Amino acid sequence: MTSVNINRATASSLDPRAMKATSIKTTADPSSEQEPAALHITATSSNPRMFTLPWERPLATWPRDLLANLPRGISRHVVRFVHVGDDVYAMKEITQRVAEREYELLRKLQKLELPTVNPIAVVTGRHTREGEPLEAMLVTQHLKFSLPYRALFARNLRPDTAERLIDALAVLLVRLHLAGFYWGDVSLSNVLFLRDADAFSAFLVDAETGDLHPSLTDGQREYDIDLARTNIIGELMDLDSGNLLAGEVDEVGVGNRLVDRYHSLWSALTDVDSFDPDEMWKIERRVNRLNDLGFDVDELEMKTEEDGNRVLVRPRVVDAGYASRKLLRLTGLDVQENQARRLLNDLDAYRASTWRQGEDLEIVATDWMREVFEPTVRMIPPEYRSQIEPAQFFHEVLTHRWLMAEKAGHDVPMAEAVQSYISESLPEYRLDSEDMKTINEEADAGVVDDEMNWQGAHAQAGRGEQVSSDRTDKDANGHDGVADQANAEGQTRAGTQTDRDRASEEVQSQPAFEDANGGRSSLRSVYAPGSLDAAADQDDQDDAVWASS
16 A cells, blocks of 8 residues: 555645544554454544444344434445434444544544534444444434535536536645545546535535545646546536536536636746745735635745845645634534625625614624524524524525516515525425435445445344355456345435436446546546545545534
């Protein structure tokens, strides 16, 4: 595992926050690791119910009363959302080494305040009551209000949705690269999306192929970008084959958009500007531009050229979140960046309309929260409080109110706008039971590398019944030789025979692309060098909506 060795060799140069992230340290030599003889849980959570879960059972057979019915993304592993007290956790069955390594990486990325799912625990030493070994379990916290890309396209979205998702992914990739994280498996499937005003925010959910370095080479960054483009084109083609993509979407064009957006943002954040000594005002313009992109600037490195005629300026970007941190300081609301901008704009409008420009902004913000924001979000119907984030609801009500006023030719009361939005637009957020069933069946259809072939597991798990299993022959990578016959029904889309035929052939019909070595490979087999056996895991463990009022 060359990548791991490199990571260890440069560990002393990593950010100190990442160095102290976890007590778990995976080694470069898998043979030196031994599975615990008894159940072993390393967790960041003190939730005592973690210890009462049926760890002695395969995850596919856990009883329905423990499971949260949330949409999952396509994965090569068994993934389930589980109620643990008042929390919802995502459980993923994988090998011990991969589970520990991904847990370690996610902990480091969290310490660096990067947008990833929150790792909760790694569980090893699992055995059935008969003493048969079970795979380890990676546990992460469910990301509230988020969805995988396939669940988003199951709804009635704007035609430019694909482009907005790509823009969010480009921002995520730039942030990870700035922190020295080489992903190695960039795709829409390995990302969760949160609505962020009229845009989206992207969160990494699968880190097992990645490595954290003090910094990345141009070659490492470009490999990630090229892989992302290839995977995204294939994923959009897959959506198009299922009639989930708007007809005017150009899959190749969207893939190219990621490359362009990434390079544009990377240049804005890292380029060195050259100014004449009398053009120092351009420095402020550069900083303002970075703030508009949502990034804070911690330091400016300035030096003159040898002849003294030019000044070179390089900004040191801290991280995204300029507006969200300001709103958090003023109101205590922790929201996405574009949502924060919209709420700050409304706060400014409130301040002007009440003739309070001369008052302290913190005091005005307190009144705005009490008089405007809180009364509005309290009107969210109970059945939708698990479907839409309060800040997103407020943003969309403001947009709806403006459209109503433009049509009516006069201002519209906020309460009237809220009621109109709830009746006309809010129902679009609901995933019906048929859509949820289809999404999860497609997710289960991708499971190909479990240790055992648990026949009928998905059908019986809801009733909490233990099902019999047949061991299957394995290929050279330790994967099952059976091509998921047990999950064939999971590919069956309820509806027409055409839909069912398309779903059953989905995996086999993946488009092939040239890999980095000039060879041909399917969409789901394009991995980075040095990846682990489970490199193609589509984690998606936090891909849905969770209740919050």
